Amino acid sequence: MVTALQKCPQADAMLRCGVVVFALVLTGCGGDREGGEDDAKPTAGVPSAVTSAPPRTPVSPGALTSSTPEGAEEVARAEVLEVYGLMWREKAKAYRAASAKGTALKRYMDSRALEALEADLARMKKERTVMRGDLAHEPEVSTITVGAQPPTAMVEDCVDGSTWQTLDTTTGWRIPPPAGQPSRYAATARVERGAGGRWRITEYTADRTRSCETASPVSPATGEETPRPRAPGADAT
Template sequence: MTTRATSAAAVPRAAHSLPPSGTADGATEAEVLEVYGLMWAEQIKAYRAASAGGTDLKRYTAPDVWTAFEADLARMDKERTVMRGDLRHEPEAIVPAGAQPPAATVKDCVDASNWQTLDTTTGWRIPPPPGQPARYAVTAKLERVNGERWTVTEYTPHRTRPCQGLSDN
């Protein structure tokens, strides 16, 4: 089963078939995509302010992922930049059945064509780095430890790897 969403908050679509053999059920995939989508919504809030203050980003991420986001936000604050516009994505969850602890991989294709970096001192747009395509691949790993909620344990944007859709991840 493939579940996709195209906004900051991943909202799973209805299943049209049974999950492939060896993978978890569609309800588990929906749970993974819900947490991934909630992390995304909080990440967008943080990047619009160059600060995680007032967000629940830390709630959805493991310490290493949280530290990476904090470092990126600190860099943005130091450089006096924020993000504006619309960031869209198409996540797909892959949840192998029987993994202990329960684990999942999310493959995502991010469309940043309407996502702009702004200099807060001038209000001017800063162009994206050379070689960064408008659509790029992201992978994330999530785990559910001790029966608690799913947590993003790895988050890797492949900003130089273009994607046309999920099949390219």
């Protein structure tokens, strides 16, 4: 027969064991919350809260610019104006020598435009004249159709020939321009993109009877253009 005194030690031992087990459970839970080894290794298949972004490949400004139809058109406009300016740089060399030899005009003009220029240079050589001075330009692309076949642009220019002089190579004398010819006149050019994606001038026409005096003058004081209305045909090439 077990007395009440004999039962007490057994109950006391069970109570102590229960306290020890409860303490161990609490210790295990507390260790998880403080970032133990289990926290350092996320469960397989569950992404970590902080991950490194994969390196990005740099994108050039040109690629961003031409990624839309509008961007492609702006790029084409810039290319057309560049070719127009380079064409005139070479064209001025030809006029100063009354010959296209030694120039890079074939790079910027197609055979039709170059043929017309060479006819003009032949006339100058026959008349024994050359050009001196400089021409100023205010070119702009008036229309452009990048999706056409071939892609085509129209350039309108206000040419300033106030310091562009015709000289007689025999006498060295300056030949005055025709009476009534404006010093600033309108010109147009047709530019097409051919094989290889290269733009070339296919046609150039100067209307020396049509003035474009309203083209923006440059202020001597500030070196900036003074805003004013543009005359029809003063848009650039």
